[in-house]
Amino acid sequence: MNINQLIALAPVITLAGTAIAVMLGIAVRRNFMLSFGIAAAGIIMSLVALGVAWRKSPVQVTLLIRMDAYALFSMALLLSAGLAVLGFCYDYFKEREGENEELPLLLLTALLGGAVLVGSSHFASFFIGLEILSISLFVLVGYPLNQTRPLEAAIKYLVLSGVSSAFLLMGMALIYAQCGELYFSGIGRYIASRQDMNVMVLSGTLLIVAGLGFKLSLIPFHLWTPDVYEGASAPITAFIATVSKGAVFALLLRYFVSTDSYAYTPLLNVFSVIAGLSILGGNLLALLQNNVKRLLAYSSIAHMGYLLVAFIAGGRISSVLVVESVTFYLLVYFITTIGAFGVVSVLSTPQTEADEMSFYRGLFWRRPWLAAVFTLMLLSLAGIPLTAGFIGKFYIFISAADGRLWGLLLAIIVGSGLGLYYYLRIIVVMSMSVEASTIKPAQGWISTATLAVLTVLLVGFGIYPGLLVNVIQSVSYGME
Amino acid sequence: MILPALICVLLLGGFAAFFSERWSQDAPRWVGVITLTAEALILTLPLSWAEYTDGLSPVWLADFHGPWIPRFGIGFHLVMDGLSLLLIALTVLLGFMAVSSSWTEINSRQGFFFFNLLACLAGTVGVFLAVDLFLFFVFWELMIIPMYFLISIWGHENRTYAAIKFFIFTQVSSLLMLSAIIVLVLIHHDNGGSYSFDYFELLNTALEPDVAFWLMLGFFIAFTVKLPAVPFHTWLPDAHTQAPTGGSVILAGVMLKTGAYGLLRFVMPLFPEAAHQFAPVAMMLGAVSVLYAAVMAFAQSDLKRLIAYTSISHMGFILLGVFSWNLLALQGSVITLLAHGISASALFMLAGALQERLHTREMGNMGGLWFALPRLSALALFFSVASLGLPGLGNFIGEFLVLQGAFGVDMLLTSVTTLVLILAPVYALIVMQKAFYGPLSQYSPLSDASRREWASLGLLALMTVWLGLSPQAVLNVSAPAIRNAIAMERG
Numbered sequence: 001m002n003i004n005q006l007i008a009l010a011p012v013i014t015l016a017g018t019a020i021a022v023m024l025g026i027a028v029r030r031n032f033m034l035s036f037g038i039a040a041a042g043i044i045m046s047l048v049a050l051g052v053a054w055r056k057s058p059v060q061v062t063l064l065i066r067m068d069a070y071a072l073f074s075m076a077l078l079l080s081a082g083l084a085v086l087g088f089c090y091d092y093f094k095e096r097e098g099e100n101e102e103l104p105l106l107l108l109t110a111l112l113g114g115a116v117l118v119g120s121s122h123f124a125s126f127f128i129g130l131e132i133l134s135i136s137l138f139v140l141v142g143y144p145l146n147q148t149r150p151l152e153a154a155i156k157y158l159v160l161s162g163v164s165s166a167f168l169l170m171g172m173a174l175i176y177a178q179c180g181e182l183y184f185s186g187i188g189r190y191i192a193s194r195q196d197m198n199v200m201v202l203s204g205t206l207l208i209v210a211g212l213g214f215k216l217s218l219i220p221f222h223l224w225t226p227d228v229y230e231g232a233s234a235p236i237t238a239f240i241a242t243v244s245k246g247a248v249f250a251l252l253l254r255y256f257v258s259t260d261s262y263a264y265t266p267l268l269n270v271f272s273v274i275a276g277l278s279i280l281g282g283n284l285l286a287l288l289q290n291n292v293k294r295l296l297a298y299s300s301i302a303h304m305g306y307l308l309v310a311f312i313a314g315g316r317i318s319s320v321l322v323v324e325s326v327t328f329y330l331l332v333y334f335i336t337t338i339g340a341f342g343v344v345s346v347l348s349t350p351q352t353e354a355d356e357m358s359f360y361r362g363l364f365w366r367r368p369w370l371a372a373v374f375t376l377m378l379l380s381l382a383g384i385p386l387t388a389g390f391i392g393k394f395y396i397f398i399s400a401a402d403g404r405l406w407g408l409l410l411a412i413i414v415g416s417g418l419g420l421y422y423y424l425r426i427i428v429v430m431s432m433s434v435e436a437s438t439i440k441p442a443q444g445w446i447s448t449a450t451l452a453v454l455t456v457l458l459v460g461f462g463i464y465p466g467l468l469v470n471v472i473q474s475v476s477y478g479m480e
Numbered sequence: 481m482i483l484p485a486l487i488c489v490l491l492l493g494g495f496a497a498f499f500s501e502r503w504s505q506d507a508p509r510w511v512g513v514i515t516l517t518a519e520a521l522i523l524t525l526p527l528s529w530a531e532y533t534d535g536l537s538p539v540w541l542a543d544f545h546g547p548w549i550p551r552f553g554i555g556f557h558l559v560m561d562g563l564s565l566l567l568i569a570l571t572v573l574l575g576f577m578a579v580s581s582s583w584t585e586i587n588s589r590q591g592f593f594f595f596n597l598l599a600c601l602a603g604t605v606g607v608f609l610a611v612d613l614f615l616f617f618v619f620w621e622l623m624i625i626p627m628y629f630l631i632s633i634w635g636h637e638n639r640t641y642a643a644i645k646f647f648i649f650t651q652v653s654s655l656l657m658l659s660a661i662i663v664l665v666l667i668h669h670d671n672g673g674s675y676s677f678d679y680f681e682l683l684n685t686a687l688e689p690d691v692a693f694w695l696m697l698g699f700f701i702a703f704t705v706k707l708p709a710v711p712f713h714t715w716l717p718d719a720h721t722q723a724p725t726g727g728s729v730i731l732a733g734v735m736l737k738t739g740a741y742g743l744l745r746f747v748m749p750l751f752p753e754a755a756h757q758f759a760p761v762a763m764m765l766g767a768v769s770v771l772y773a774a775v776m777a778f779a780q781s782d783l784k785r786l787i788a789y790t791s792i793s794h795m796g797f798i799l800l801g802v803f804s805w806n807l808l809a810l811q812g813s814v815i816t817l818l819a820h821g822i823s824a825s826a827l828f829m830l831a832g833a834l835q836e837r838l839h840t841r842e843m844g845n846m847g848g849l850w851f852a853l854p855r856l857s858a859l860a861l862f863f864s865v866a867s868l869g870l871p872g873l874g875n876f877i878g879e880f881l882v883l884q885g886a887f888g889v890d891m892l893l894t895s896v897t898t899l900v901l902i903l904a905p906v907y908a909l910i911v912m913q914k915a916f917y918g919p920l921s922q923y924s925p926l927s928d929a930s931r932r933e934w935a936s937l938g939l940l941a942l943m944t945v946w947l948g949l950s951p952q953a954v955l956n957v958s959a960p961a962i963r964n965a966i967a968m969e970r971g
Contacts (some may be wrong), residue, residue, distance in 0.1 A: 365589075384625060385618040394614075394658075398552075401662045409659055417652040424628070424647060428640050431633050469551045 001062070008059035008067040010049040011075060012115050018042025019108040026101050036090050039104030043083045043111070050076050058478065063183055064125035065116065069478030070323065073471075074118035074250040077331055081242045082111045084338050084450050088235035088345045091444025095350050096144070103143060107239065110136035114247035121258070123172045123182040126251065130168070130215070134161045137244055141232045153231025160224045164214030171207030174200050188259040202264055208255075209270070215248040216304045217297075219277040226289075229297035230355065234348055237293060238341035241300050242334045249304070253311060253326055257319045257479060268315045271308060272408060278305030279411045283418035293355040295422055296340060299381060302415055303333055309412060310396050313403030321402065323476035325395035328469070332380065332392035332461070339377040339454040343370060346447045360426060362434030371430045373455050378423040380458055383416060388461035391469075482525055483544040483558040486568065487606050489519050494598035501591025508594040512579040515598055520572050523565075539964040541565060548615070552665075553676035558609040561961040563744065563814065566954065567608045567737055570821050573943070574733035575601050580936040581829045582726035585836055586634055593634060593726075596626035600730055607738045611679035613661045616746075617654070620702075623735065624650050630727040631719060642715075642722035649715040653705040660698025664750070667691070683749060683968060696751035696758060703747065706739030707795045709769040720788035721841070725832025728784065732791050733825035737817050740798040744813070748805060749968045755803070762803040763890055767897045769796030774903035778910060783834065783841045787827045790867055790907060793900065794820045794875070800897060801882035807962060809885025814958045816878030819866075819947050823875055826863045826940040830856060833933055834915075837926050843911065848920030855929040857916045859937045866944050868908035869901065874947030 006013075022038050025031075050072055053059075058068035065071075086107055093100040113133030120126040138161065142154025176182055178200040179190035191201065213221040229237050256262055282302030289295040307329050314322035347354035347370070354360075363371040380389030393416075400409045461468055493515025500507035539561050546556040560568075578597055586593045603623025610616040624647060632643035661677070668685045669675050676682065687695070705712040716736075720728050748755050755762075770793050777789035794816060801813035833856060834849070835841055850857040866873040869880075886894045929937070947954065 379625070385621045390618075390621075394662075397658060397662050398666070401659060402666055413652060413655045413659070416655055417648050420648050420651050421644060424632075424644050428632055428644070431629070464548075466547075466549050466551070469549060473551060 004056050004059055005061045008053045008056050009061050009065065011046045011053060011072075011079075012065075012112065012119070014042060014046040014049050015079075015108060015112045015115060018046070019105055019112065022105045022108060026105070030099065030101050032094060032101055035101045035104050036086065039108055040083065040086055042108065043079050043086065047076060047079050047083075050079070060121070061119075064122045065119040066121040067119055069475045070250075070254065070327075071119040073327065073475045074247070075115045077334060078111060078114045078118065078243050078247055081246070081334050081338060082107055082239070084342070084454065085235050085239045085243070087446040087450040088238065088338075088342050089233075091447040092233060092235050092345050092348065094444070097350075098145065100143075103140070106136045106140050106143075110140065110239070110243065114243050117247045118250045118254070120251065121184045121254075123176070126255075127165075127168065127172070129251075130248070131165065133244060133247065134165070134215075137161075137240060140236045140239065141228060143236065144233060149231040150233070151231075153228045156224050156231075157228050160214055164211040164221070166211075167207050167214075168211030171204040171209075171211060174204030174207065178204070184255060184258045191260050191263055197264055197266070202266065205261055205264060205267060206270065209252075209267070212248055212252050213274065216245050216252075217301055218274050218304055218308065219281040219301060220274075222278070222282075222301050225301060226294045226297040229300075230291060230293045234293070234341050234345035234353065234355075237296075238338045238345070241296070241337045241341065245300070245304065246330050246334060249307060249311075249326065249330060253314075253323065254479065256311070256314065257323070262315045265315065268312055271312045272405070275305045275308040275312060275408055276411045278302060278308065279408075279415040280418075283415045283422075286422050287418060289422070290357050291355050292344060292357060292360065292426065293341075293353075295426070296337070299419060299422070300337065302419060303381070305415070306393070306396050306412055307333070309405060309408045310399040312408070313399040313405060316403040317399065319479070320473075320476045321399060323479050324469075324472050325399045327472050327475060328395050329392040331468075331472075332388040332458075335454050335458050335461075336377050336380040336387075336389055339373065339451060339458065340381070342447060342451050342454065343374040343377065346370065346444070346451070357426070357429055360429050362432050363430040365433065370451075373451050374430065375427050376455055376458055378426055380462070382420050382423045386459065386462045388458050388465070390462060391465045481544065482522060482542055483560060483609055484556075485522055486519065486609065487558075487602050489522060490515060490598050490602035490605060493518070494595040494602065497594035497598060498591045501589075505590065508590040509579055509583060512594045512598060513576070516572055516575045516579065519575070523568060523572060539960045548612075551675070552614070553674055553678070553681075554614045555612050555678060556615060557612040557678055558606075558615075559611050560609055561964070562957040562959070563741070563961040563965075564608040566814065566818060566958055567734075567741060568605055570737070570818055571601055571604050571608070571734045574729055574821060574825050577733070577825055577829060577936050577940065578726040578729040580932055581729055581832055582724065583932055585725055585832060589633070593630070596629045597726060597730065600626035600630065601734070604730075604734050604738060608741060612677050613665070613679060613682065613746075614677040617658055617661060620654055620657075620738070620742075621651070623738070627723075627727060627731065627735065630730075631723045634724040634727070635722040636724075637722075638718070639722045642718040645715050646719040649705055649712070653702045653712070656698045657702035660695040663691075664695055679746075679750075685750075687751070687754075689753065692751045692754040693757065696747060696754040699742065699747045699750070700758070700762070703739040703742040704765070704799065706742070707736060707799065708739070708792060709765050709796060709799050710772050710792070711765075713769065713773070713792045716792060717785050717788040720791070720828070721782060721784045725829060725835075728828040728832070729825040732788075732828055733821040736791065736795055737821060740795070740802065740813065740817055743799070743802045744810070744965060748802065749965055756805070759803040759805070760890065763800050763886065763893055766796045766799030766801075766803065767893050769793065769799065770897050770900050771796075771903065774900050774907060777907040778903070781843055783831045783843055783846075783911065783915065784828065785841075786843075786907065786911065787824065787831060790827075790904075791820070791824050793904070794824070794867075794879075796897075797879055797882045800886050800894075804882075804886040804889045805966070806885050806888065807959075807966065809882050809889075810962045810966070811955050811958060812878050812881025812883075812885055814878075814962070815874065815947065815951055815954060816882060818954065819874030819878050819944065822940050822943050822947070823863050823866045823873075826859070826937055826944075827867060829933075829937060829940075830860050830863065833929070843914040846915040846921065847918045848916070850916045851920050852926045853928050855934070859929070859941065860916060861912055862941055863937075863944075864908040864912055866948075868904040872945070872948045874944045874951070877948055877951045 116129030217225040286298035310325040380387035383393035497508040497511040542560045606619030773792035780786040801809040
């Protein structure tokens with residue numbers, strides 16, 4: 001490994017080092033603030049290292065990891081999301097009983113897994129990254145040990161995650177059996193060298209898609225989602241919804257582009273069915289929810305469906321536009337989802353999780369700024385102009401129209417109409433009149449600052465997306 | 481810089497109104513008045529600024545172009561012609577009316593109310609100015625959100641249902657338009673052009689006939705939902721009935737006009753062949769709207785609901801006129817837009833004034849109001865006959881021109897539509913009969929029109945008379961724009 005590769009890998013190494021530092025720190029002295037501080041410093045250092053690595057990119061670090069602009073951008077996205085979640089966790093857990101010092105450690109390992117995942121160019125790193133991520137998540141979900149809900153959610157997540165890993169491994173095995181390659185480009189060469197479709201590779205890819213479908217909670221692999229979202233603590237839910245799904249989707253796209261699996265057109269039909277089901281099913285089921293976390297869970301299923309539509313369009317249109325659309329949408333989805341769960345997290349107290357709809361009654365008049373932030377996040381999820389969500393939806397529309405996916409485009413339109421109903425319902429509840437409430441949730445300046453930054457980004461990218469679009473465009477040219 | 485200023489002033493005024501509430505309870509409405517006054521002053525400027533439109537034909541009174549998202553050729557492009565000028569003038573006038581009618585009606589959270597009111601007006605002005613399709617879409621959506629809040633927070637008993645229905649109808653239909661816009665841009669791109677959302681670039685895009693038809697339909701649905709025309713009208717009676725008076729004034733007076741404006745500005749010039757092919761269907765829908773809504777209006781017992789149905793009926797004329805696509809019918813549509821904006825707003829203000837006094841909109845609970853409220857009743861009579869199309873008042877001119885223009889295009893349909901001249905007096909006079917004549921119901925003493933109400937309604941009455949007696953002044957302003965649209969459509 002030469003010095004260039006070391007520099008390119010520095011962000012990942014920094015993350016791993018920080019995780020160890022936090023662990024050692026806890027061994028010496030249990031201090032809540034200290035372990036959060038080390039973790040935050042580590043993530044920031046890793047982000048700085050990303051900046052340095054950007055100059056050197058693209059670099060292939062052994063066969064396993066490829067640090068190109070796409071990987072670096074995705075990593076930066078994951079790390080920033082991790083930092084925001086860490087901030088919410090600090091305010092959320094500081095008042096709670098129990099030993100919460102290990103929480104940042106687990107967040108770091110999960111981020112490490114995510115970073116490896118988005119950089120992987122080989123089945124081995126793909127699988128290792130995914131497992132590091134999933135195992136950390138399982139512990140994070142069940143972190144409040146003395147409550148039953150989180151434990152139930154954690155076990156559910158563990159079992160289904162294990163099953164999906166099994167699918168994934170089987171798929172990899174089938175592909176390896178046929179191509180004799182674990183390296184993405186090698187698989188790509190095999191697929192390109194054959195005129196006809198190979199059944200083994202096709203079924204292997206299908207199994208991989210099924211495995212990743214669990215992680216992305218696409219219908220029909222979505223059954224765990226609402227329970228886990230509801231059971232986990234609000235900031236952790238934000239983490240699952242963004243970092244885990246985002247990393248997996250980034251990988252899925254890289255796998256398909258670099259192995260050229262788009263050539264297997266039957267796969268695209270499968271994806272189309274999954275996307276249509278996720279959009280309509282997710283939105284329809286969300287209509288029935290009275291619990292904000294469950295509602296956001298179903299809405300996230302629908303959003304993964306929208307994202308999948310842009311992904312499917314890759315079969316017909318240039319991969320540059322697809323990568324651009326997916327990356328932009330993911331970024332917007334990160335901002336809005338973390339923002340929305342951040343509001344839930346800020347409103348929660350050690351006694352109650354703020355997930356019942358009634359909790360939000362009259363929020364506009366009790367805490368106007370918080371309600372305004374939540375409203376903006378919801379409007380962005382609904383794709384209303386002047387929020388970044390609209391530009392994201394615009395990208396999806398462009399990809400779908402360019403790929404001539406009329407049926408899916410119609411599904412998105414119907415889904416958006418349904419989606420509007422339940423997002424507006426929360427806004428309506430927030431604008432209802434109530435007498436002054438006695439519940440005074442704790443204030444935390446870190447959460448407040450994080451929410452402020454997210455809101456500024458949301459509106460900023462919504463009004464003037466030009467700059468971000470240019471960056472993402474250059475990133476998407478860098479993939480391959 | 482005048483055109484962006486028109487939008488910015490309203491937006492900034494909205495924020496100022498929002499924050500001024502901390503200072504004083506009643507400050508927001510004064511901020512509203514000041515903002516609208518400033519807007520009116522700016523609006524008088526473009527007339528003297530006409531030379532600042534280099535590169536465009538003299539039809540366009542003002543032009544502003546800035547970059548926005550160069551990746552997709554999206555620019556911040558605003559232009560103004562006679563048509564936009566008239567509609568913006570109407571917007572400002574009715575903005576004053578909305579503020580006036582909310583003066584005493586809204587007494588909670590005034591800051592947020594006037595913020596929404598002004599933001600809604602800003603979005604509408606943006607719609608009338610934008611010629612970048614992406615920008616147009618942004619403004620199109622932007623005027624919906626504040627209106628949603630106006631209805632859902634300050635509305636009447638069934639406000640949540642009405643507000644959500646309103647939002648979903650307009651949003652879903654506008655997503656159809658967004659898809660159509662994007663497909664149009666992609667086709668333009670594939671034809672060898674670069675990405676561009678600019679109206680003037682897209683005007684001459686070569687389209688396959690069937691593609692053009694679907695794209696036209698996407699725009700058409702979005703605009704007829706907003707207009708609204710049968711069968712997309714069902715959101716309107718609910719939204720109007722539940723909205724606060726100020727919201728109803730904006731909704732009926734200004735927002736419905738954006739649909740008509742869209743048909744005129746975008747559907748016809750962008751898809752000339754497809755639109756002409758579709759014209760018989762559209763005119764049929766227009767005629768059905770005119771007659772069906774008139775019959776429905778007669779059947780209502782809720783005063784605001786009745787007025788809402790008369791709006792649909794009048795907007796049917798617009799559909800008829802626009803798709804006849806000749807100078808006479810189009811000019812008639814423009815006059816109808818203005819006259820209906822004024823008379824419908826006045827009727828909603830009267831309904832609001834009655835509701836504030838009687839706490840009911842049911843005409844069954846009224847009766848004999850002429851004795852209790854002579855001045856308001858006289859105004860109600862005036863605007864009812866204006867709305868039924870009495871010669872000498874604005875609405876008559878518009879409807880007459882539309883019918884005359886449409887007659888040459890489709891004789892039978894136009895003759896059938898003329899039946900509304902019998903139906904309109906029926907629904908207009910039933911209001912007078914039920915609410916204002918007859919035996920006096922028992923009321924506690926009611927205060928008649930206040931000075932503020934007199935001034936606003938009186939102004940609207942004068943405008944109606946002026947439009948009726950001297951429509952030529954208005955026609956002169958809109959004529960170049962209409963001629964230009966007809967010429968553009970011929971290519």
